[in-house]
Amino acid sequence: MNIAVLPGDGIGPEIIAEAVKVLQRIAQDGFDFTFETAPVGGAAYAASGHPLPEATLNLAKAADAVLFGAVGDWKYDTLERHLRPEQAILGLRKNLGLFANLRPAILYAELADASSLKPEVVSGLDILIVRELTGDIYFGQPRGRRTAPDGAFAGQPEAFDTMRYSRPEIERIAHVAFKAAQGRNKRLTSVDKANVLETFQFWKDVVTEVGQQYPDVQLDHMYVDNAAMQLVKAPKKFDVIVTGNMFGDILSDEASMLTGSIGMLPSASLNEKGQGLYEPSHGSAPDIAGQGIANPLATILSAAMMLRHSLGLPEQADRIEAAVQKALAQGLRTPDIHAPGTQKVSTAQMGDAVVAAL
Amino acid sequence: MNIAVLPGDGIGPEIIAEAVKVLQRIAQDGFDFTFETAPVGGAAYAASGHPLPEATLNLAKAADAVLFGAVGDWKYDTLERHLRPEQAILGLRKNLGLFANLRPAILYAELADASSLKPEVVSGLDILIVRELTGDIYFGQPRGRRTAPDGAFAGQPEAFDTMRYSRPEIERIAHVAFKAAQGRNKRLTSVDKANVLETFQFWKDVVTEVGQQYPDVQLDHMYVDNAAMQLVKAPKKFDVIVTGNMFGDILSDEASMLTGSIGMLPSASLNEKGQGLYEPSHGSAPDIAGQGIANPLATILSAAMMLRHSLGLPEQADRIEAAVQKALAQGLRTPDIHAPGTQKVSTAQMGDAVVAAL
Numbered sequence: 001m002n003i004a005v006l007p008g009d010g011i012g013p014e015i016i017a018e019a020v021k022v023l024q025r026i027a028q029d030g031f032d033f034t035f036e037t038a039p040v041g042g043a044a045y046a047a048s049g050h051p052l053p054e055a056t057l058n059l060a061k062a063a064d065a066v067l068f069g070a071v072g073d074w075k076y077d078t079l080e081r082h083l084r085p086e087q088a089i090l091g092l093r094k095n096l097g098l099f100a101n102l103r104p105a106i107l108y109a110e111l112a113d114a115s116s117l118k119p120e121v122v123s124g125l126d127i128l129i130v131r132e133l134t135g136d137i138y139f140g141q142p143r144g145r146r147t148a149p150d151g152a153f154a155g156q157p158e159a160f161d162t163m164r165y166s167r168p169e170i171e172r173i174a175h176v177a178f179k180a181a182q183g184r185n186k187r188l189t190s191v192d193k194a195n196v197l198e199t200f201q202f203w204k205d206v207v208t209e210v211g212q213q214y215p216d217v218q219l220d221h222m223y224v225d226n227a228a229m230q231l232v233k234a235p236k237k238f239d240v241i242v243t244g245n246m247f248g249d250i251l252s253d254e255a256s257m258l259t260g261s262i263g264m265l266p267s268a269s270l271n272e273k274g275q276g277l278y279e280p281s282h283g284s285a286p287d288i289a290g291q292g293i294a295n296p297l298a299t300i301l302s303a304a305m306m307l308r309h310s311l312g313l314p315e316q317a318d319r320i321e322a323a324v325q326k327a328l329a330q331g332l333r334t335p336d337i338h339a340p341g342t343q344k345v346s347t348a349q350m351g352d353a354v355v356a357a358l
Numbered sequence: 359m360n361i362a363v364l365p366g367d368g369i370g371p372e373i374i375a376e377a378v379k380v381l382q383r384i385a386q387d388g389f390d391f392t393f394e395t396a397p398v399g400g401a402a403y404a405a406s407g408h409p410l411p412e413a414t415l416n417l418a419k420a421a422d423a424v425l426f427g428a429v430g431d432w433k434y435d436t437l438e439r440h441l442r443p444e445q446a447i448l449g450l451r452k453n454l455g456l457f458a459n460l461r462p463a464i465l466y467a468e469l470a471d472a473s474s475l476k477p478e479v480v481s482g483l484d485i486l487i488v489r490e491l492t493g494d495i496y497f498g499q500p501r502g503r504r505t506a507p508d509g510a511f512a513g514q515p516e517a518f519d520t521m522r523y524s525r526p527e528i529e530r531i532a533h534v535a536f537k538a539a540q541g542r543n544k545r546l547t548s549v550d551k552a553n554v555l556e557t558f559q560f561w562k563d564v565v566t567e568v569g570q571q572y573p574d575v576q577l578d579h580m581y582v583d584n585a586a587m588q589l590v591k592a593p594k595k596f597d598v599i600v601t602g603n604m605f606g607d608i609l610s611d612e613a614s615m616l617t618g619s620i621g622m623l624p625s626a627s628l629n630e631k632g633q634g635l636y637e638p639s640h641g642s643a644p645d646i647a648g649q650g651i652a653n654p655l656a657t658i659l660s661a662a663m664m665l666r667h668s669l670g671l672p673e674q675a676d677r678i679e680a681a682v683q684k685a686l687a688q689g690l691r692t693p694d695i696h697a698p699g700t701q702k703v704s705t706a707q708m709g710d711a712v713v714a715a716l
């Protein structure tokens with residue numbers, strides 16, 4: 001099983017090192033993992049002038065799965081857009097066809113205090129956001145700058161983008177979401193803005209149609225503004241949420257912050273062939289890079305998702321998740337989740353603790 | 359001073375009645391307010407087949423200000439989109455050119471417990487969201503359904519919308535936001551998605567340019583996904599937020615829910631002539647309509663914003679706001695904000711208490 005390892009920028013290399021350590025420990029039990037590393041993001045731009053070099057893309061395409069750290073650093077903020085680090089992640093999603101982004105928002109009992117929400121509102125929180133990842137206004141053509149061709153400001157300079165979803169794109173993400181709901185509490189909330197957008201009236205119609213194939217799943221529909229409110233008010237009412245790329249970007253980050261410990265949250269981005277890219281939900285945190293204080297657990301949990309969704313090793317995934325739980329139960333905490341009465345450890349010590357728990 | 363009164367659906371008529379009561383009390387001190395009422399939303403559809411009848415629109419256009427209740431009821435959910443109640447509010451915004459939506463999110467000390475966030479995270483919260491209201495993907499043409507003309511799904515049925523912002527549209531909302539910040543803590547956060555969208559790279563560029571005219575205001579820029587997180591994590595770090603129509607829809611609702619008492623939050627939507635539409639931030643709540651239990655304070659506070667922004671009576675606005683504070687300090691609470699140790703009152707009793715406090 002070939003794993004492409006793309007550490008990226010900021011804390012990326014440090015957290016990836018721990019996840020690889022954990023996977024190597026799993027491999028010792030009789031699995032054949034091959035790791036090949038390549039630069040991505042700002043690191044790749046610095047080395048070769050492009051955030052997603054051809055060789056990196058080819059490595060990712062050929063691999064069974066991609067383990068991704070994080071990209072981005074303020075020093076690249078003034079580059080032209082197509083050279084900026086985050087274009088690498090957009091390019092990987094598009095080129096690998098990674099249309100299904102799974103982002104769990106789970107509150108670990110041990111970390112309940114970290115949330116900015118009241119304990120009774122978030123304790124036991126366990127929701128899954130299924131975000132469409134290759135369509136919508138992220139990639140829709142045409143887009144650009146021009147002189148406004150019509151409307152009240154015709155003749156003025158303007159910029160524009162196109163939101164688009166085709167029927168097959170909506171159908172395939174809906175199937176992913178309904179299946180995910182079947183494996184959980186069998187409730188799915190489709191988030192749209194059908195009262196304003198043609199795209200999301202169509203989205204709602206198609207999701208409703210697909211839902212007829214999943215009579216065991218209770219489907220409801222919610223406007224995105226209301227979803228943003230309900231996540232704050234009563235997040236535990238959700239089980240699985242499915243939505244488009246743009247709304248999913250916003251709501252999945254909002255949901256992850258409800259836990260107060262975004263350093264714990266993994267993500268998976270899958271294509272139709274079962275290939276996937278696995279990355280922590282948090283960013284590259286250049287401000288703390290190189291200090292050995294980053295939390296590697298989101299990346300380690302992303303590696304677990306990789307075993308489950310791309311490498312056909314669900315039991316090994318369970319083992320890793322249990323090992324993470326154990327490290328938490330032992331009171332070990334990186335600084336981002338440290339609280340009185342627990343033991344502060346470094347990035348590497350946390351990785352070692354997970355390996356030991358395995 | 360001519361005030362168009364559009365009660366709308368659900369609890370709209372009940373809450374509007376209390377706001378009018380309060381305005382009539384102000385009038386007794388020597389102001390000449392004329393109230394003219396017209397149907398809007400589902401009520402207008404039921405009466406005349408259209409959610410925004412010509413006569414209602416003309417009344418609103420001719421008025422100095424519009425006092426708006428709320429629209430929407432499940433019984434209209436199956437109507438074609440252009441006949442649904444919420445089209446009335448979109449039509450009023452567009453036809454009156456109400457491009458600047460001001461939505462304060464304030465936590466009243468007396469109601470701190472109502473928030474789902476921890477008291478230390480939200481106590482003293484006072485942020486203002488300035489949302490552009492007549493552009494963006496809400497109104498951008500072209501939009502519709504078609505056969506995909508290009509891309510990976512060419513030939514498939516699809517739906518699409520267009521996000522657009524012209525330079526003058528961004529400039530004028532930026533000026534409103536910078537001026538609002540000057541009257542507050544002089545910090546402005548412009549929320550965009552410049553890393554993905556052409557429209558919002560342009561937005562960021564133009565807001566930055568306009569900012570040069572306001573050297574006393576500290577401007578920063580934040581991606582919308584990060585803003586959705588920071589609102590949960592540390593909302594008090596914000597002073598004024600300015601953003602586009604779509605992101606503003608989501609973030610302003612998220613922000614208002616941080617307070618836990620959306621029944622308290624007013625809004626103003628202004629055009630270039632100083633005309634405005636004033637409405638509570640909450641919806642029509644058809645489930646509790648007609649029971650006399652709705653909270654009228656958001657509508658009463660919207661009337662205060664009307665006095666301040668459209669009718670040139672800022673001192674009378676202050677008086678109303680102080681009267682609302684007094685009613686809260688007396689321990690009076692409608693059921694939505696009721697807590698042990700306070701006195702539960704009806705919609706009309708709350709309105710009367712505000713009048714008495716005046």
Ligand SMILES: CC(C)[C@H](C(=O)O)[C@@H](O)C(=O)O
Nearest residue numbers: 086087089090249553554583
């Ligand atoms: C970096 C950025 C382009 C990206 C996105 O908007 O999708 C990020 O926010 C994410 O959610 O993975």
Ligand SMILES: CC(C)[C@H](C(=O)O)[C@@H](O)C(=O)O
Nearest residue numbers: 195196225444445447448607
């Ligand atoms: C009813 C709907 C069209 C409207 C919007 O999306 O603008 C509402 O959510 C609001 O924020 O006033």
